[in-house]
Ligand code: GDP
């Protein structure tokens with residue numbers, strides 16, 4: 001989960017994992033890793049979820065976040081056009097550092113704040129297409145709207161394929177025979 005600070009990444013994870021909305025999640029809890037099992041039509045999927053911690057200010061990721069990541073969830077706040085624009089830098093960071101076959105998902109959070117909305121679903125959708133993201137989901141960590149849909153769509157992404165390909169890609173080449181050194 002990446003995106004500018006205060007867009008609601010920690011609240012989305014807390015809503016999904018604990019089923020509650022915590023208005024003031026201390027920034028330190030952001031060093032968090034969560035895991036949860038979801039039942040899908042094709043079986044059980046264990047999601048390993050990383051919340052970015054204090055990295056947001058620098059828009060840069062440490063290896064712990066992107067090593068073996070199958071999906072990058074780019075979160076913005078629908079009441080902040082700036083946070084949507086901020087996703088460009090995040091997408092660039094992902095393209096630069098994360099595995100090549102990582103899937104991108106874009107999330108527009110805080111849809112309960114309808115009166116303060118600055119980004120229309122259409123504008124968001126255009127951005128999502130530009131990024132070639134797999135899907136776009138609107139959420140409210142506050143009301144819970146869209147949260148289960150977000151995670152069940154992620155669980156349905158056939159990520160096994162991504163993991164298998166990553167493992168292939170990181171395999172060490174066989175030592176060549178007949179080495180004379
Ligand atoms: P993070 O920095 O991206 O992890 O953002 P947080 O999860 O810490 O949330 C930042 C602020 O936005 C907090 O004050 C939350 O209470 C608030 N917030 C997060 N999600 C929502 C939401 O869906 N609706 C509303 N109204 N506020 C939210």
Ligand code: MG
Nearest residue numbers: 009010027030
């Ligand atoms: Mg946070």
